[in-house]
Amino acid sequence: MAKNSGRSRKPSGPSSRKKKPLWRRILRSLFLWGTAAAVLGAIFLGTAVYFTMRELPSYSALKSSQNGQMIVVRARDGTELVSLGPSYGRWLQGDQIPPIMKKAMVAVEDRRFYSHFGVDPLGLLRAVYTAVTGDKRIAATSTLTQQLARNIFLNNSRSYVRKAREAVLALAMERKFSKEQILELYLNKVYFGGGAYGIDAASRKFFGHPATELSTSEAAIIAGLVKAPSNYSPTADVQASIDRGKVVLGLMAKNGAISQAEADATDLSKVKIAKEEGQNSVRYFTDWALPQLDLLLPETNEPIEVWTTLDPKMQRAATAAIDKDVPKGAQGALVSLDKDGAVLAMVGGTDYVTSNYNRATSALRQPGSAWKLFVYMAALEAGYTPSDRVVDEPVTIDGWSPHNAGRNYAGEIDVRSAFAYSKNTIAAKLGNDVGFGTVASMARRFGITTPINTQPAMVLGTSEVRVIDMTRAFAEVSAGGYSVEPYGITKVTAANGDVLYQHKSVQGQALVPHYVVAGITDLLQTTVATGTARAAQLGRPTAGKTGTTSSNKDGWFLGFSSGITTGVWMGRDDAKRVGGLSGGHAPARAFHDYMVVAVANRPVEQFDTKLQLPEWQLEPDDEMLQGDPDDYYYTDENGNLVHPGTGTQYEDPPRYDDGAVGPGPGPGTPQVPDNNDPRSGDPQNGNVPPAANDDFLDRATGRGAPAQDPGLRPGQGLGTAPRPSPSPSPARAAGNGTP
Known part of the structure; x- marks a missing residue:
């Protein structure tokens, strides 16, 4: 048996190969996985780009697309006032x-x-x-x-x-x-x-x-x-x-x-930089008018043109008048309305850039004696005439004793003179005689939307109001006693010229009988001619009323001529005293400076002050004085319309810092009487005065009137001189009938 010779061979195969270093294997794995990820990423990216490219709008569609809505605001004459939103050129x-x-x-x-x-x-x-x-x-x-x-x-x-x-x-x-x-x-x-x-x-x-x-x-x-x-x-x-x-x-x-x-x-x-066109005071108007588009138009992002009532010439004159006449450190506001309610000019402050707060439409300020418009209209509706004799003397009502400017008293004068010289004592007596709730009701009828208190001092304008609301009230007197709704937009058109909205003027509702309008216009005209507002004279028939609050915190003048009504207010935003400020000075001068421009191209219009008294006042027999209870509407002490047997809704009226007014929780917010209600009578023919006395109101509502409430207490008399006619006091003759 032969023996094996030589060296033995090592087994061959995979196990016999030398392993690669770990770092090379990691790099190889990263490369492979990276390549795979890159390929997958490229496939994903290519797919995303392909489908995105297919979904992209056409070039023409991209050209026509815009970011945001473009609004071009035009003036009364069609000139561009301001362009808002994106501009594409x-x-x-x-x-x-x-x-x-x-x-x-x-x-x-x-x-x-x-x-x-x-x-x-x-x-x-x-x-x-x-x-x-x-x-x-x-x-x-x-x-x-x-x-x-x-x-x-x-x-x-x-x-x-x-x-x-x-x-x-x-x-x-x-x-x-x-x-x-x-x-x-x-x-x-x-x-x-x-x-x-x-x-x-x-x-x-x-x-x-x-x-x-x-x-x-x-x-x-x-x-x-x-x-x-x-x-x-x-x-x-x-x-x-x-x-x-x-x-x-x-x-x-x-x-x-x-x-x-x-x-x-x-x-x-x-490089010459173009100066921006002045948009200062105009922006007060656009800030007020443009939000109304939400109510006038369906939602749209298309470019639109808004045609407004603003008159550029009048707007410049209004701005200049406020800048010129407002006292140093004070603010000023002006609203001017055409006879149909179109806003011709609006200034909400002395500088829009410094403060965009619109004092013409948002600020709440006490109107002072300008509020006497409603006191005297309530008295005229109750039966007083401009020629009636009254006595200017000290008076106290529920512990409140008003004083005239200068604390002087004129004695026996007529109603016309009492209004022209803004006698506080006479206003207090008139308000007490007709009822302070009746005065509140009159203010509601003429568009005052802010809360109204019914304490005796309310006759001197302690309830806060807006400039635009007071201007509206005077415009309604100028319009013959018909309601007027201020508006600023006449039409809106799309980029292609289609009309999206068109303002339609409608006849307003009659608010008071004609004899009340004639009487109050007589009083307002006398105030400008010989009274506290002589600085507002224009050389043509002009009517108006001044207003000054305590400590000269507010100065007002509101008036009308040739179909244009303008209200001016001046004061400080923090309600601090302004030295020398009174309605008959700076505000009246600003009214004059503006109105000489505003009425320059308007025909002179004479006022209708012919007093045609209603039959009930001319023939005071018992049957006529009592009348039919169904011909009346009834209001509570705050002017709320009351239906016999039903209650009314109340809210707390405001309180005032000076403590003069501001009752605690109780009646508030009166409602505007419905002239279509059969109980309101016909305000045009004046068959019956739209008021009932206290006893009749108690029986109509089924409740007793608290004796301590001055709004429902029988009048204490005006200290009037004897009248030629033996007829009863007109305020109390308005409703002594038995239902």
Whole structure:
């Protein structure tokens, strides 16, 4: 048996091979998985881009799309008052855009625009590096295409999801549109501040000419706005826009868009910035009128034109009058209405830029003696006439003793003189005689919407009101006692000219009989002619009333002439004293300064002050005085309409800091009487006065009137001189019948 010789062989196979180092195996795995992930990512990205490209709107559709709603507000004569919302200017085709504008925008926003495919890889790497080493935020490295995609389709949130969507949209747009189309879209849609979208809107806003005429220096300033429109706006900070423009010129020279010599020779300080048209006081009006579109129109984002009632000439005159006559440190407001309620002018303060608070429509202030309009109308409706004799003397009502200005008393005078010289004692007596609730009811009828107290001092105007509401009340007197609704929008049209809304004037409801309007107009006319409002005289028939509150905190004048009614208020926002302020001085002068312009082209109109008393007042027999209870409407002490056998709704009236008025929880908010109610009588023929005495009201409502309530207590007399007629007191003769 032979023996094996030599060395034995080692087994061969996989186990005999030497293993690769661990790091090589890790790298190999990473490479394989990375390649697979990249392939899958590329497939996913390509699919996303493909489907996004298919869903993209056409080029023409993108051209017509807009961001936000454009509203052009026009004045009474059709001139443009203000343009609100985005402004797009004229669309410029690629060959109409100045080459220097294209070069400036590419140089400052995306210098590799013509070489990348929608996303700039180098910029993306820089963004990632900034995110890793910097403040963890995504750097602003979007290409022009990405910016365009964001402006059209996305929002400005800084998130990775938004950036990813932005990149996909940019890649899709680069596949669907050419570079020139993308640049054209961008330059016509990018936001440059001040509401201007696109270079044409920006050029017109900042330089006053079309973008086709842009110079190198102007193009540099516009291109520099994209980064921060509010910071570099030439109308907000000229120097900041110049400094930014210099940066743009340097980048243009660096990228070869212009030579360095041309950049150095461009003097940005010589660029002429267009002055913005004055929109100061006009904005008070637009702030009041435009919110009404929500009620007038269905919801729409289409561009619209709003045609208003504002008269530019009158608005300028109103602004000038307030600026000229308002006391130093005080504010002023003015509202002017045409006979149908159209707002011709509105000023809500001395400077809209400083304070956009509209004191003409929002501020609540005490009207002082201007409130006597309602006191005397209630007295006239109850049977008093301008010629009736009354006694101006000290009076005390429930512990309250009003005083006249100067604390003097005239003795026996007529109602006309008492109103013209604003005698507080007579107003108190009249209010007490007709009932303070009746005065509140009259104010409600004439459009006062704020709470009204019924303490005796209410006759001197301690209930706060709005300027526009008081102006409306005087306008309703001017309109013959018919209701007037202030309005500011006449029509609204779409971009194609279609009328979306048209204001329709309607005849207002009669609020008081004609003899009341004739009587109060007589009183108002006398106030301007010989009374406290002589500073408001216009050289033509003018009627009005002054108002001054305690410590000269508020000054008012409200009046009308030739179909135009204007209310003026002056005072401090903090309700502190204004030295020398009174309704017959600064407010009356402002009324005069404005109205001489407002009525200049209007025919002179004579007032109808012929007093045709109703039959019940001329023939005071028992049957006529008592009348039919169904011909009356009834109000409680706060002027609320009361139906026999039913209750009324109340709310707490306001309290006042001076403690003069402001009852505790109790009756409040009266309602406007319904002139269509059969119990209201016919306010035109004056067959019966629309009021009932206290005893009849008690029986009608089934409850007793508290004796301590001055609103329902029988009058204490006016201290009147003997009348020629033996007829009973007209205030008490209004309703002594038995139901």
